Amino acid sequence: MDIKIGNKRWRIVLLLTLCYLILYMDRSCMSMAGPEMINYFGWNASEFGLVSTAFFIGYACTQILGGWLADRFGGGRVVMFGAIWWSVFVFLTPFGSTIGLMVVIRIVMGMGEGVSLPAMSTIIAKWVPKKESGLAWGISIMGVSMGIACAMPLSAWIIKIWSWQMVFHSFAFLAPIWVVIWWKFGKDRPEDYAKISKEELTYIRKKTSDDSSSPNEDNDLTYKDIFSTLSVWTGALSFFCTNYLFYLFMTWLPTYFVKGRGFEMGASAIYTMMPYIVATFTYPIGGWLADKAAKKFGHNMGRKLFPLIGMVGAGILLVLGSRASDPISAVVLISISNGILCLTMGGYYSMPMIFSSKDAGKITGLYATFATIGGISAPLLTGIIVDSYGYSSALYLGAGISILGAIILLTSQVRPIVPISRRKLSDKKVQV
Numbered sequence: 001m002d003i004k005i006g007n008k009r010w011r012i013v014l015l016l017t018l019c020y021l022i023l024y025m026d027r028s029c030m031s032m033a034g035p036e037m038i039n040y041f042g043w044n045a046s047e048f049g050l051v052s053t054a055f056f057i058g059y060a061c062t063q064i065l066g067g068w069l070a071d072r073f074g075g076g077r078v079v080m081f082g083a084i085w086w087s088v089f090v091f092l093t094p095f096g097s098t099i100g101l102m103v104v105i106r107i108v109m110g111m112g113e114g115v116s117l118p119a120m121s122t123i124i125a126k127w128v129p130k131k132e133s134g135l136a137w138g139i140s141i142m143g144v145s146m147g148i149a150c151a152m153p154l155s156a157w158i159i160k161i162w163s164w165q166m167v168f169h170s171f172a173f174l175a176p177i178w179v180v181i182w183w184k185f186g187k188d189r190p191e192d193y194a195k196i197s198k199e200e201l202t203y204i205r206k207k208t209s210d211d212s213s214s215p216n217e218d219n220d221l222t223y224k225d226i227f228s229t230l231s232v233w234t235g236a237l238s239f240f241c242t243n244y245l246f247y248l249f250m251t252w253l254p255t256y257f258v259k260g261r262g263f264e265m266g267a268s269a270i271y272t273m274m275p276y277i278v279a280t281f282t283y284p285i286g287g288w289l290a291d292k293a294a295k296k297f298g299h300n301m302g303r304k305l306f307p308l309i310g311m312v313g314a315g316i317l318l319v320l321g322s323r324a325s326d327p328i329s330a331v332v333l334i335s336i337s338n339g340i341l342c343l344t345m346g347g348y349y350s351m352p353m354i355f356s357s358k359d360a361g362k363i364t365g366l367y368a369t370f371a372t373i374g375g376i377s378a379p380l381l382t383g384i385i386v387d388s389y390g391y392s393s394a395l396y397l398g399a400g401i402s403i404l405g406a407i408i409l410l411t412s413q414v415r416p417i418v419p420i421s422r423r424k425l426s427d428k429k430v431q432v
Contacts, residue, residue, distance in 0.1 A: 138287020
């Protein structure tokens with residue numbers, strides 16, 4: 001960090017890290033309370049998988065909408081609205097007395113969280129230059145692993161002292177506190193931040209040599225320009241594969257450690273923390289490595305390199321962990337698997353800014369929609385496979401999908417989107 005330039009952009013990134021932490025604490029309530037809820041309601045694994053999946057149905061519905069709203073009206077407003085929305089339904093979750101009512105509550109809660117990630121992408125795109133985008137994303141999504149790691153032991157303690165219902169009632173008040181903090185200290189754009197230095201504002205807005213050749217920097221892209229670009233779709237499809245495994249871990253690890261490995265609830269909470277403690281370090285490292293690789297190899301190969309390594313490595317380690325006869329060895333291998341998987345995220349989340357910084361919210365919304373399809377399918381498919389074939393088969397499937405995602409990513413070209421009009425002009429020149 002250059003002291004002369006200033007560090008206001010990193011203060012905004014840290015506020016987003018805090019938002020991610022709270023968002024994932026609220027999202028993790030269900031997975032940690034899962035064993036108690038299964039006993040309380042008399043659910044089987046498939047029914048618990050359905051309830052877990054319901055959240056992601058709502059989450060998927062608002063991803064692209066959230067990106068569009070954030071690009072148009074500002075990311076901060078969208079995130080604040082979403083935070084209040086989802087908090088109400090976190091509080092209401094224990095009142096889902098039937099499967100049908102619980103599914104509705106979780107869907108509507110997911111709609112509130114769904115607008116947040118693409119809105120935060122819009123904020124980062126406005127506050128951080130492309131050459132620091134991987135690190136900025138890596139730091140901000142540290143909140144994911146920190147939130148899950150905090151939620152696990154805290155939820156176990158609340159359940160032990162009070163009840164599983166109290167986990168939802170107490171966590172519901174965290175996001176409104178963040179809203180107050182952002183209202184006071186956060187800004188959508190650096191130009192609106194009164195205390196930012198001219199040097200830092202110039203640094204943020206300055207194009208690098210890599211940016212100056214971007215064909216879309218001075219032109220507005222249409223939806224057709226964006227969504228007719230094949231690499232946008234292959235990148236999103238690959239991101240689905242990454243997130244299938246990520247959400248398998250998030251929704252099923254506590255139950256797997258209790259019912260599949262025989263740990264007590266308290267021990268399960270501690271062991272479930274381990275993959276996310278590892279991920280807390282690999283998120284920013286992965287983002288930093290993505291920026292370094294992009295500088296050395298260019299955005300196309302550089303942004304993909306560590307996602308490729310991470311997805312293949314995570315799949316192999318998960319297979320080894322599922323086959324480990326010693327439960328502690330399984331915890332270690334699965335923890336490293338999740339850590340390497342999270343190494344991919346800085347590279348992935350920095351890709352939309354390369355496609356188009358002006359439309360980062362929309363493209364991130366598409367990526368997040370595909371990620372959410374992973375969130376919809378992973379809990380439900382895992383529950384069905386566990387009931388039919390056991391935990392090992394469910395973990396093998398997750399590992400295979402992760403490795404498939406690496407193969408798909410190889411086909412994506414991470415470079416600025418060329419408007420359709422220029423593509424046609426280029427084709428005519430080739431024909432001549």
